[in-house]
Amino acid sequence: MKDPVSIRLIKESDFPELLEIENTIWNTRNSPVLHYYESVDEYKEKIQGRLIFVAADEDNVHGFVDVHHPTPLLSHKKQWMLGIGVHPDSQSLGIGRKLLDYVKDEAAKEGIRKIALRVMGPNTRAIQFYRKNGFVQEALFKDEFFINGAFCDDYQFAYFIE
Template sequence: MSIYIRQTKESDSEELMDLNNLIWNKSNTPAFFYWESVEEYSKHCPVGKQFVAIINDKVAGYIGYKNPTGLKSNSHVLDIDIGVHPDFQRKGVGKALLNHVFSWGKKNGFVKISIRVLSTNRSAIQFYISQGFKEQEMLKDEFLIDGKFVDDILMYRML
């Protein structure tokens, strides 16, 4: 299986919207949302702020990136979010996306990658640990989801 990674294009928006609507739910994100239109999705996830993994001309996954604060003193940090289609999970797509952003981040002067993950998302936590991430901080009872408190874990990896 060949994985091609590139910057997002406008033509990816509908597939990315559908992927987001498929994979995100209250068990893995505190900001559960359902995109109703490509226009709505594109406002929140603009073209060029993600890399996509393409397999057989289909979007298999994506990794979004941004500076977490916009402050110059924090410009060495890259905050990421990642999503992989269920059909392609545990097949190297997430790892390929992370390796791509690690390389891209180094080339562009970033020295630290951070990601936030709910404590209930054990498989994601284990995946990030396997890719060299460490827990930086746990925000205890940060979210109230379906009547239950859930911790938010900030993880990081130095480049």
């Protein structure tokens, strides 16, 4: 039986559902900046120029992964930074793993050596998820953020393409 959820490049028709995901998933446990977009046009402007893959079936967009080089330096062209989000109703269904597997494959095809991401300390589910999917901790940024009256650590994780 064919899996109804597939990974593909973003389409303009995905924007309203991606806007809903962005406006739903971010909070002070997983982002130092609360993402909220008033309109599809505002969201469209934010993602302009980004390489975004979506996990979707015939009816819904379930999640996304956004990849970009960490800086415009030529010496960073073999590395991607990623951001990933899965709609709360679609979490724990393997969507995130499927998105990461797809990005790993695309990175290998593009000659990318390293995929990196940042994750906040209170987001223990995400930390466990990244470790389970082959990411290793590269850095700890102690007391990186001051949110709601408390300091918060931030971690950098990476996956290396062999």
